[in-house]
Amino acid sequence: MKTGDEVGVLFLCVANSARSQIAEGLARQRFGDRLRILSAGSRPTRVNPLAIETMKAVGVDLTTHHSKLVEDLDPAGIELVITLCAEEVCPAFYAPVRRLHWPITDPATDATDEPMAQRLHRFEVARRSIASKLDIIEPALALPPRTVVAPATDDDRPELEALLVGCGLPIEGLAQASSVMARIDGVAVAAAALEEWEGFGILRSVAVAEAHRGTGLATALVTDRLCAARLAGLRSVSLLTTGARGYFERFGFVAGDRSSLPPALGASTQLELPACSTAVAMTLALAT
Ligand SMILES: CC(C)(COP(=O)(O)OP(=O)(O)OC[C@H]1O[C@@H](n2cnc3c(N)ncnc32)[C@H](O)[C@@H]1OP(=O)(O)O)[C@@H](O)C(=O)NCCC(=O)NCCS
Missing domain, CATH: 3.40.50.2300 (Response regulator)
Known part of the structure; x- marks a missing residue:
């Protein structure tokens, strides 16, 4: 910093x-x-x-x-x-x-x-x-100057979805998540979202437009969503990832067996998507 x-x-x-x-x-x-x-x-x-x-x-x-x-x-x-x-x-x-x-x-x-x-x-x-x-x-x-980070509103949805699709991530069930977005000069460049299911969370839709990777955007937005999870008193936050396991280990997420995910998360579309069927499950326990 x-x-x-x-x-x-x-x-x-x-x-x-x-x-x-x-x-x-x-x-x-x-x-x-x-x-x-x-x-x-x-x-x-x-x-x-x-x-x-x-x-x-x-x-x-x-x-x-x-x-x-x-x-x-x-x-x-x-x-x-x-x-x-x-x-x-x-x-x-x-x-x-x-x-x-x-x-x-x-x-x-x-x-x-x-x-x-x-x-x-x-x-x-x-x-x-x-x-x-x-x-x-x-x-x-540490973010680039002129970056604006704010909760995503309904008006942001088209750009949010375009960003996720561009990063190869699913948009199903996005309405059930609270999302945060980063813009630079008004252009949407990064996002992250948190789903809450009976005291357990799913971190999803962590995406940074390719031209803006490596500038700390994902770090700031993941930190933001983990703060929201702590404020909400969630017991843990889990995620599914295919290529970013090493990235989330930096935040303390631990890869585990998919069957060990909290049963409440079964309500999330994330666990049903064919695109996520080969993904690794990771969980971060939060102090309560
Ligand atoms: C994973 C992703 C969100 C990281 O975004 P980012 O803005 O580059 O991340 P940051 O700038 O906060 O952090 C960069 C650091 O993380 C490392 N990193 C980035 N992607 C990584 C990965 N997939 N595995 C391991 N480390 C990774 C970088 O090497 C860099 O390391 P350094 O700080 O030592 O230089 C981005 O690559 C992305 O959008 N990928 C496609 C979508 C995706 O897979 N999302 C995760 C599943 S929800």
Whole structure:
């Protein structure tokens, strides 16, 4: 990973009040000794007291933080921008940096009649969700500049399918998976997907367009899907591969007998496809 005081990671949301402040606090706790961690918003307000409270529980003090306007930041050295908006439009950041999109529902609400414990719980959910994704920051900093990684939407489906077909991978059952895609200058260049079956996962559709292989795209997207599997509390993640066994061993996947796959995975189309009948089964156990 690129490191040094000069390498900046910027978290953005609208108000720079809850999500991006929590993200800044968590990322600084983990990477603060080697990266410059920043946050800002398009309509800054003030740091939400419940964000301060939820971060206190994990030993991070946000009381000295302030909500900042993105235009007021010095963009020099910012290599990675992470946008956290879900329904709202996140502020734009025009420098040619890498970008990750982590849509997280705003835990703040105007409902004043909601019990405090319930309000705080929503902040804790947001904090856990953000904390689960921090593993992606290091592989993301190694990606080519101008790469954008975001969850695939229905609108992305035609390009996603074309990418998989181009890489010789099946598209059956893709609707049952949650996919993430990488684009460079708007062109879809890589994907990975996770299927969940009764507490067990299947990693599938790990594909990188041939011209972009060897640039860390698959590493970043596989890491992203494994973070999602951990957040969902999956017990293990399995996959089938014909040519990439050595690749997945890098992540700790272990090849095993196909009959030893969790029975719940029998519901996946992946196990029925003739194209996968000669594939090796691999599994990564996740700590629960
Ligand atoms: C396997 C695949 C996803 C790797 O993508 P990638 O973007 O090149 O991977 P990364 O850039 O993250 O990693 C590159 C490293 O992995 C190694 N690697 C790539 N493919 C490999 C394979 N099939 N077996 C062993 N190692 C492999 C490279 O040699 C490189 O090593 P280095 O870091 O020591 O230089 C890509 O080759 C691909 O799309 N293949 C076709 C589809 C496929 O088989 N998918 C897997 C089944 S779902």
